[in-house]
Structure formats: C-alpha cells, structure tokens
Amino acid sequence: QVQLVESGGGLVRPGGSLRLSCAASGFTFSDFYMSWIRQAPGKGLEWVSHISNPGGTTSYADSVKGRFIISRDNANNSVFLQMNSLRPEDTGFYFCARDIGAGWYADSWGQGTLVTVSS
Amino acid sequence: IVLTQSPATLSVSPGERATLSCRATQSISRNLAWYQQIPGQPPRLLIYGASTRATGIPARFSGSGSGTEFTLTISSLKSEDFAVYYCQQFNNWPRTFGQGTKVGIK
Numbered sequence: 001q002v003q004l005v006e007s008g009g010g011l012v013r014p015g016g017s018l019r020l021s022c023a024a025s026g027f028t029f030s031d032f033y034m035s036w037i038r039q040a041p042g043k044g045l046e047w048v049s050h051i052s053n054p055g056g057t058t059s060y061a062d063s064v065k066g067r068f069i070i071s072r073d074n075a076n077n078s079v080f081l082q083m084n085s086l087r088p089e090d091t092g093f094y095f096c097a098r099d100i101g102a103g104w105y106a107d108s109w110g111q112g113t114l115v116t117v118s119s
Numbered sequence: 120i121v122l123t124q125s126p127a128t129l130s131v132s133p134g135e136r137a138t139l140s141c142r143a144t145q146s147i148s149r150n151l152a153w154y155q156q157i158p159g160q161p162p163r164l165l166i167y168g169a170s171t172r173a174t175g176i177p178a179r180f181s182g183s184g185s186g187t188e189f190t191l192t193i194s195s196l197k198s199e200d201f202a203v204y205y206c207q208q209f210n211n212w213p214r215t216f217g218q219g220t221k222v223g224i225k
Contacts, residue, residue, distance in 0.1 A: 045154075045162065045205055045216040061213050095161050104209040105152040107173060109161035 009113030022096030
C-alpha cells in the first residue's frame with residue numbers, strides 16, 4: 001500500500017533553515033505529482049508547494065515563495081522541502097502528499113513532521 | 120478563491136444525518152474535494168470531483184453541488200465519523216482549503 005514517511009522536522013530559530021524529506025513506497029513514484037501541505041497547531045490546512053512527476057515544474061504558495069524550494073529524487077522515491085529564512089508563522093505540521101492529476105488533490109498523506117520556529 | 124465552510128461546528132447524535140456546506144467566492148465547476156481529519160491523524164480523502172467517493176470510502180458519505188455551492192452529507196453518523204471536515208478547490212491556483220467544520224457528538 002501507499003506509504004509516505006516524512007522526516008527532518010524540529011526546532012529552529014527564526015531566520016534558520018530546515019530540510020524536510022519524504023520517503024515514498026508502495027506505488028510508482030515517478031508517475032505522480034507530489035505536494036507539501038502544512039497545518040499550524042489547532043488550525044486548518046494550507047497547501048505549500050507541489051512538484052511535477054518529472055520534476056521540471058514547481059509551484060509555491062505566496063507565503064513561502066522565494067524562501068522554500070521543493071525537489072524530488074525519482075531514483076530514490078523521495079521528495080524534499082528546503083525551508084530557508086524561517087519565520088514563526090511557518091510553525092506547524094508538514095505533510096507530504098501524493099497528488100492526483102497535475103496537483104489537483106491529494107489521495108494519500110504522510111503522518112507529518114513538526115516544524116517549530118521559535119527563539 | 121476563498122472557500123467558506125458552514126457551520127464551523129456541528130453537534131450530531133450517532134445515527135443522525137449531518138449536512139456540511141462549502142461555498143466558493145467564484146465558480147469552481149465541480150473541482151472540489153472533501154477530506155476528513157481525525158485528531159492526531161493526517162487528512163483522508165473522502166470525495167473528489169464534488170461527488171465521487173474515493174477508494175474505500177463508505178456509501179454513507181456523499182457529495183453534491185457545482186459552481187459555488189457544495190454539500191457533504193453523512194447519512195447516518197457512526198462514532199468514527201466525528202472529526203473535522205475540509206473542502207478544497209482545485210479549479211484555480213493556488214489550491215485552497217476551507218477553514219473546516221468540526222462534527223462533534225451531541
């Protein structure tokens with residue numbers, strides 16, 4: 001079955017960087033767009049970024065554009081999120097998700113990894 | 120596109136019907152999905168294309184609507200259905216979510 005396992009979260013100071021990873025299994029990874037979606041504690045969902053299946057096309061929410069970079073390694077079934085210039089409002093759970101279509105909606109989600117940005 | 124869900128909280132007894140609403144600020148055709156999130160778990164896809172149930176989703180979940188008005192109906196609530204439900208549009212970029220409706224036990 002589809003499995004998505006995120007890692008790399010933690011506590012970081014404002015202005016710092018983190019790199020999140022998502023290991024995928026149970027499906028043909030290179031056939032699917034992949035997304036990162038986040039959720040501040042006790043709040044709703046916010047789509048952050050997605051990447052096309054070859055990896056040539058990326059999109060970002062305005063709130064992270066210019067600070068976050070999404071990438072993928074199809075040989076190792078992994079997707080990454082490089083997060084720079086982190087702000088307290090970036091705090092939350094970050095979910096890796098498998099997209100249907102060209103990033104339309106997510107049919108499988110990981111358990112999430114917690115990012116806390118605080119001094 | 121902003122999605123507004125109502126009500127914010129819904130109290131329902133087991134076995135009763137729950138009706139959740141999602142309204143878009145402009146037409147999104149039928150490009151809407153619904154998710155269920157149980158506390159401490161990731162969201163789970165319920166419905167896509169406004170009315171198509173995802174794999175493994177019980178028939179008591181149904182979606183309807185098009186344009187700007189959408190509804191998720193749970194015909195007879197079970198204990199495992201008490202959760203937060205989100206709608207999400209994929210007609211325009213960026214894809215956006217509603218703020219959620221929490222379905223609680225009455």
